[in-house]
Amino acid sequence: MLERDIMQRLTREICDMAAMDLNGRGLLPPGFRYRAGTVRDLDAIMNIGLACFDSDEPERHKVRHFLSDAHAVIGVLCEGERIIGYAHLEAHMGRKNIYLNTTALLPAYRGRGLGDTLYILTEDIARAVKASSIWCHVHIKDPLAIHLLKKHGYVIERTEDPYYDDGQGAYVMRKSMQ
């Protein structure tokens, strides 16, 4: 029962509430704010994916599906009205945890702490839906993402190698929420 519940609990409303709370905490520079992504944001999200990933870019039809309230949320970070980054979270059948599919920021916005806030939003949403843990795949040759994940309490659980299109491996990293 709980497994079905988390899929139902991970909604755009929950994402919007976590976003508003984060916006009010003074962690973002002036002019930046989070909100829940909608299908209208599909092009902007696809463009960020293209700018951020050399292989395994997000697939358009899947992102559209996830933006349609399908047991997934995409929290988008905006500067003014422009989307400059996002965190994509999913709940899966038979699980009590949340899968962090992607965190991404346009290159021009990196290196000033905004990446941190993507992981804070992720954790806030996971807490709001009472997830047992958050897990993700991370490229074994991505020291920055691994550093950020460790900083936010994720630990390496196992290696899946090969995992990515380019034949490279991934660490499965997990943060317990209990």
Ligand SMILES: CC(C)(COP(=O)(O)OP(=O)(O)OC[C@H]1O[C@@H](n2cnc3c(N)ncnc32)[C@H](O)[C@@H]1OP(=O)(O)O)[C@@H](O)C(=O)NCCC(=O)NCCS
């Ligand atoms: C991952 C990503 C969202 C991080 O955003 P960011 O704005 O660069 O991150 P921040 O500025 O908040 O934090 C950077 C941290 O990494 C550290 N860092 C920077 N370059 C580093 C490197 N080469 N190796 C290790 N750590 C590094 C910084 O010192 C900082 O750590 P600190 O807070 O302990 O000082 C962004 O780089 C990105 O979009 N990358 C491409 C997509 C991607 O790989 N996503 C992750 C997997 S889905």
